[in-house]
Amino acid sequence: MKKFQQLAIPYIVWACIMLLLPMLLIAFYSVIQQGNSIVHFKLTLDNYVRFFTDKDFLLILWRSLWIAIKTTIICLLIGYPIAYFISKNSPKIQQILVLAITLPTWINMLVRTYAWIGILSSDGIISSFLGLFGIHTELLYTEAAVLIGMVYNFLPFMILQINTALTKMDRSLLDAAQDLGANKFQTFWKVIFPLSLPGVVSGITLVFLPAVSSFFIPKLLGGGQFFLIGNVIENQFITVGEWNFGSAISMIMAMIMMLLMMLVRKLEERNKEEK
Amino acid sequence: MEQEKNKLIQFRHIVKEFDGQVVLKGIDLDIYENEFVTLLGPSGCGKTTLLRILGGFLEPSEGQVILNGEDICEVPAYKRELNTVFQKYALFPHMNVYDNIAFGLKIKKMSKDVIDQKVMKMLKLIGLEGFENKDVTLLSGGQQQRVAIARALVNEPSVLLLDEPLSALDLKLRKEMQYELKKIQQEVGITFIFVTHDQEEALTMSDKIVIMKDGEIQQVGSPEDIYNEPVNQYVAKFIGESNIIPARMICDKKVRFDDITFDCVDVGYKENEPVDVVIRPEDIDIVDVKDGKMTGEVESVLFKGVHYEIMVETVPGTHVTVNMHVNKNYAITSEDGKEKISANDFYLDLEDMKDIDDKEIIARADAQAWNPETDEFISIHDIDTDLKQEVGEYTVTFSTNNKTSITRKIWVVDQRVVENKKANEAVSAFNFFKTVDEIKESMAIDTDLKTWANAQGWKLDDENETVDLDVDYDFDPETITEGVYKVTFWTTGREFKIHTTDYVEEGKEVGLTFFAEDIHVMEKMGF
């Protein structure tokens, strides 16, 4: 109906202003000089040059990616077996377990991360427990603490994604595999795992994306000397006040993410074509 | 029957319960080598459960499954030398045609060139050469079906299980695949166990049909046996179209139904034992009235392509005729013109008198009061009547709060019931009063007439079993005027369905004949 078509018009205007324009503004600020206004400005690529010529920034970028990769791998290694275990239960128990995993995510992320400070601090329960065995380690304000914080916050996404993929799977495929002589192990590797890959992929993106850009987890659990790319951006905007440089870093990060996404999609497509 | 064949599979008293619900009630069944066996039954009869027990996807609660002389209940599915074609094929969507077919062989770690050879041979068998690199999700339903069959057959199982494999296909493809499946089975020479709810499919392909109902086997036999000698009404109805008539065994080879005794070939029943008789529509011939074992009137003739399907009524139905009094539209208007009231005369059954109340009287009389300007309804406040619990003529007065009133008649009668012992049914109906407008405004006159006349039909031996009624009348509802009209309510009597290639006119009196061996006597179904 033509009439219904018009219903979308207000949102199109809104989306242009609230979603598209901000992205254009970041792009714009990233190529002008500090102190320029939107009317008088000079285009420059200095902000990008500055980032890519400073090996410290590159190192931080790399470290952010690396810690995100580590988080993702840990989430996958824990999340897959758990999701698989959940999917093996009766629908009713599945529902309860999924609820149990979703429930904490309803509580504010900051609040839950904050709770870890007490647990990880040097006289907290973990350290005290390790102390019983004569192991004395600092946990809070280390990379391990940041990793724990990230896994804690993002693991539910991974589990839920994989679990959905597993439960959506046609049960008769498993019967078919067994019928054709595959034992449980073979059924898993040849049928279940490949078919759950889409869930794994979306789980990975849901973990990796926020992990790369997170800045409050490193700040709360990693301390002030633990800088990730998100902290650099926050710092540029909140403390240093160099928006143009900050915008450039944001652009770079957005671009890297986009490239990774495209890569993932390409891989998926190629997988399809191969068949 | 070639009884020298080996028993390949034996089901020994298989019982299966799910959460306290018994799905299989002790199945005993033998299946021989190189047979095409069909498990036939409506959904929920347990046929798929039985197949899944054989496939190893379910464990029986009781009983044994013996394959080649060995109990295989403890053998996991992946070690059984059986393969299954699943209902929706269950092809692995992440593999191409080749990999799907090669799956089982790769699991067995066969060498690559052996796999290659076998897969190619299979592709040839199912006519999908050149499709090996196709994505299975892009294949048509029929092609997917073939791949699923190839994937199972390539493992050279001794038995192939097929779980309603054709149900997802359209009619034309289904017919093609029926033929193809049979051909493949003959070519590879192994046992096929096929599950379906489609009797035609079963009749077309099987060497042996197993008819199941509610977790029990009803009959096992060749398609011809089952078709011609169904053991009970259930099987007869399930397999093909048939005329099923309640009857009584007089003695061996004599059966009586519809007040006629017929010769038959069945023996072994008790004297006067109630039985069911089935006569297949194609076994009945239409002849002249004088030559018929029975006579009747041709009710309808339908052309079905190859043959005519003719319905012949041998025992007439039950009729009851009532009077419909059509009155002028009659309403009383109050003095100030602000209210109108109307009602009909009506008949009441003496038997219904005991639970008659004001509400019921208003409903029967269709009494209404309304405001002519706004069309709003006004409630009827007062009902005044001299109604008594005996046959007679009474008056009733309906009035509103404002004393606008109308007076009508009620006749209390002893209702006439027409009983028809031969057809085991009874019909009753009332005379009734209606206005011209009510009849003209009726959207479905047949249904309304039944309601107005309170027409009912039921079985004599079971009053709760209703019998459908038809209506006949000779007025045109569009142009009806005042007067009295006859309305007849009637049931169809005994009808026989006959398949014949000869045309007969509708309404003609004909004779029906059949051979003694065409009468199949069956036991009454136990409840």
Add this chain to the structure above:
Amino acid sequence: MSKDKRVLGKVGMALLLVFFYAPILFMIIFSFNSSKSLTHFTGFSLRWYEAMLKNHGMMESLYVTIVIALLATIISTIIGTITAIGLSKSKKVLRAFISQVNDFPIMNPEIVTAIGLMLLFITFQIEKGFVTLLLAHIAFCIPYVILSIMPKIKSLDPNLADAAMDLGATPWQALVKVIVPQIMPGIVSGALIAFTMSFDDFVISYFVTGQGVKNLSIMVYTMSKRINPSVNAISTLVVLLITITLTIVNVLPMIRKKASPSKQNKPWKWAVAGVVVVGLVASLFGLNKSASTLPYAGQTLHLYNWGEYTGENIISGFEELTGAKVIMDNFDSNEQMYIKVANGDAYDVLVPSDYMIQRMMQEDMLQKLEPETRKECLSELMEAIKGLPYDPKNEYSIPYFWGTVGIVYDKTKVSEEDLENEGWNIFLDQKYKGDIYLYDSERDSFMMALKALGYSMNTTSADELNAAFNWLVQCVQTMDPEIVTDEIIDNMAQARKALGLIYSGDAAYVMSENENMGFYMPTSGTNLWSDAMVIPKNAKNPKLANEFIRYITSYDAAMDNSSYVGYTSPNKEVTEELGGEGGDYDGINAYTPRSGYDKDEVFQYDEATRKIIADLWSRVKVAASNAH
């Protein structure tokens, strides 16, 4: 074998649930702790709940979180539904365009979306606050709503609306009576996602809010520097609210079902849950609000102050006195404060440091105090901090706290000899590797480095600054320091490390908590600083601001402030009383700063140097994180 696996799975699952729930449980337990510790439970008490209820910044953040989440959910669900229906009938190009644009907030890192929105509001000079927060939340919620409704619409029979209209429904009726009920499951799940996203959001809110409007996340973030178990208390409250909501949502339909077997509709239960939650929160608020006839009743003071920089009863005292409401926002560096204010966030009173005041005066961002405020306050102040170089006549500023910067050290681990011999260079002493705190402030860090090298901390020489940069890089690369802000206070009080760079006032608190701690001011000189109250040009209520400044300087408030926070009060009487014999800080050298020492300096503002230092410091931090 499969039995074993099940056991393994169950154990794994149990461990996972412990992992997920232990922190929450921990939080709940410690919200009832009688002491401040987050690690030792010393006894049951409700003091943190009391503190939470008193602190209406906290309660308000909870209120803001819920109101924003509900409004954003309702609005974005309505708009999202309407748009999704509209889009389903639109041209393909348009659909593709919208789905591309909608992907921005979903596929981009949150921080990028946040910065985009912040730039948008700033570029078009929309004052940041409640409205911008709400707009931003709606902006990122709608795409999720559309995403969850679209598939439902696509699976609808396209003739449904036509059929309804054929039967005489107007297009609107067709929409409401036929289409919307059909896609209800999608709408409900969309609304649920929107609510969760909004309720949980931190990053975007953090960048787009202003005027002290905080949601729970921002509140926790800004309060997390120093241990404050009230955060646990409010978190427990949130857990409780969520539990109640979920229980209502799950239990009510059961009761309803029993009452009437009619088909229950789901939006109903969410609506009830929402109303209940709002009611609960509103009633909590009702406790704190009372009508008043005081002079400033109904007015609001926006205060922008350092975190943990006000006495226990300061805010409530001022509110009782004047009837005005105080909204306090916290910053953790002068620069952060400056950027916000320079970008148009309107506050009535700021508490920046000396050099920042100088800068703001230079940039004409401040307004003069009322003469009587100046007169009244000067009469209360110590001589030593009247007329400091950045504001010689105290025309713009009245000191709030003052002090020096020095070294806090654990007397049991650090010898005084080392301190005296090495001065600031003790921060390069390998003996203390891994056992030191640096303070995350570019000014103070460079002060330390410059003083260590014997330069003036107000130098403009590029060479000297570079030398200081190298000194700091050497420190972060070889000494493995932790760079902290206010965490240092609690951590040093618990003797977690041996040494730290610290403000004298914080040191005073540390020493009062732990007698093993000492405070040392190197002989090579240090920074003599003061934080002072100023009124920015764009203040909305300067009159109330003056009132506040007078109030803070008065004896009672200054006493409360200084005894609670531990910083040196500019109020003559208070300092003498607290630092003197029998005072709270008797014998604590850090409380009474050294004054009149010729190598101690006050910061001067210089634009070029500031930029260099800001950049160099951010590179020091980058180097520090790369050193691991």
